[in-house]
Amino acid sequence: MNRLDKVQLFALLLLSGVWTVLCTPALDGTGGMLGAVLGCGVQLLLCLPLLRESVPEFSRTIQQHRWLGIVYAAYFTIWGSFGFSQLHDAAPAGLHAWSGGAVLLILLTCLYTSTAGLRTAGRAAPFLAVLLLLSVAVLTIGAGKRIIPERLFLQTEGIRSGFLSYLAGSGELAAVWLLLGRIRGSGNPAVLAYLPAKLGLYLLLSCLSIVAGGRLTASQQYPFLTLTALAQPLEGQRADALYLLAFVTLFVMHLTLMTGLAGHCLTLLYPRAERAVPLLLPVMLLLSRIFPGEGLQMAAACCMPVLTAGGVLFAGLRERRRAAV
């Protein structure tokens, strides 16, 4: 079995989650931050069925209920294609460019990384998590110079949209059940650490955007990407290079994870499909072009809670019923 360890699982989930956080389309102020805290609470509740000791094994369950495997594979494919949509939609924020050449380059890189498998992605994840932390540290230092604390005040508007946006932006949660089955030892600490870590990062970026960016970030789409343009730690030089590196690598990691997960589900159902797994990438790109932006997000957001907790509850119930019979 290709196994991951707790640190790798934590890093994989965090990197994938942070990609969605970075591409948060709008800022809802402190109300939105409160909503995100609530959203994180709900995510924790959704994860609780997965953290029990006797969780039905993912691979065995989807081999018994093949339709479930197809649903999960489709979900991860859709969530991956949503990543392409986010990349496309966030291009006007100015951090990166969306062009035929750039997409082709990304696609080629992802083709290579996705063929390396989930274990390789897991090994690479902690290194990229260090790059992410470094970028966040530079961003915080850079934003520090522009902070006006008075900009931060409590407001109740935006709680609902913040809650929904945060909850919906966690497609990687649906992968927890699958990934927990590939962990050496218990993966619960990794999941329990990932939820607050992602929330912490979201709150930090939100805070920085509000207190350092003020109206500028509040009025812009993709406020966190706008923040990278403002947060420059050095007087004479800009640090966009580091942010761009982090942004690009986060996207590749996110896409690699989604392709790997979808491919894993398909391979469990159809072992011969292993070689065709990289083909999922063009499919994702195509889907993102056919169903751009919010349509995909809405579909994925509706499915996420069901797939995170529903799958495992369904499998548990079926096992219990079988045992009773």
Added chain:
Amino acid sequence: MLTEQTHLPPVLAEQLAGLRHLTDGSSDLLAEPFLCGGISCALVTCEGMISNAALSDLVIRPLAELQAVPDSAALFRKICAERMLTMDKAVVYTFGAVLERVYAGFAVLLAEGQTGAVACGVQGFDRRSIGEPSGETNILGAHEGFTEAIRTNLSMLRRRMKTPLLKFELHPVGRLSRTDTALCYLTDRVPEQLIRRIREAITHTELDTLLTTGYLQPFIEEKPDGLFDSVSLTERPDVLCAKLLEGRVAVFIDGNPFALVIPKLFAESFQSLDDYSYKPWYAAFIRYVKYGAFFLTLLLPALYTAVSVHHPELLNSTLLLLLTKAEADEPLSLPLEAIGVLLMYEIIREASLRLPKVVGGAVSILGGLIIGDAAVASGLISTPMLTVAAIAVTAGFIVPDLTPAVTLLRLLFVAAGGLWGLSGIGLLGMAVLFALCSTEDYGFPVTAPLSPLHVRGLRDVLTRIGFRKMQRGNFTVEEYHEQTG
């Protein structure tokens, strides 16, 4: 039909004729008939492979002193049971076995009426004396390295580890060369399964001859075409001892002064023996200098190119003006200029490596001073570009272990940075990171102990703790082993 598998006939003349037939009268095969204890015998040796003094003292003199014996069977009984002759002694029965021993530096005694032959090890051939390793020099450690003679290398190891747990296994490899290879490990620190897999990899090697480690490496590595090595090399006995103590396996090849070490960790490329002679704080500082040098050598020309071409806003005004001024009159685009300078360096390096040492120095002067100076003066290459390239290649000397991968990747990064800017560098970096993370041998990922994370292993990677602490806990690389499949 006489073959190497044919058993020795009881007639001495036929034995000698058979040997001459199989070797086609090769001139280095020497066969000297003589009487020993009243029995007709012959001593067969290979010219240049034996020590005449050892042959005379250990074999000829004791045989000459033998009293008369009734028959050849009694003679062999006496030699085998009562006379020691040499420590390395065996009885062989086929023509092939006789020739194999003769060509390995044995003196083989044939006797009339016997279908066996006594082989005595009297090896002695000219060899290079033990000297300082050419590629792994250090300041505070021993100044001796392995030589081409496998047994000398084994003895250098044994001198440092006088424990019965250190085991050597000899396996001849190569259909024609029958080159001795030796598997070395500490029996209590290496799992039998790992030893079995490496042994199988070596013994199943289908080669005619085995001349360097590069011949054997692809048979040992699981991904021989990978960008990064999963097997390391060393020519230092002290370094190898340290690695064996950590539960690794070494493979020696006769005629090669390098030992292959399995498994390899990427972090080891930044470690040297001197790290363990200096104070820990200084060793840790040097480690970080090496880590920095690795990124410099890999990325500096690419970052310079990418920033100058695609992201000039990242430079401060002074630097930007300086570069604009320097690059304004250059005939080539910046990426091409960078690739050109780096290729020029590779050509000069290769030329100074292959030429005789006397001329090699001249090439360095010609390349470094004349061509470099002339290229800048003529306006073909800008001074900042030459400076960047010089810093990058100098930084590369700090991690010589990674030279092949770094050389290629540096050029690729320059191309990616020149074409697509920092995004290109980031994407290529991802591909390289995945290539590194997918490298493993026998279930040992090269990225350990960083990923998978082993906190105990970080004490010699992120820092270098003192020996009092390091010796605790009997660390072996088995801790990094992952189930494959």
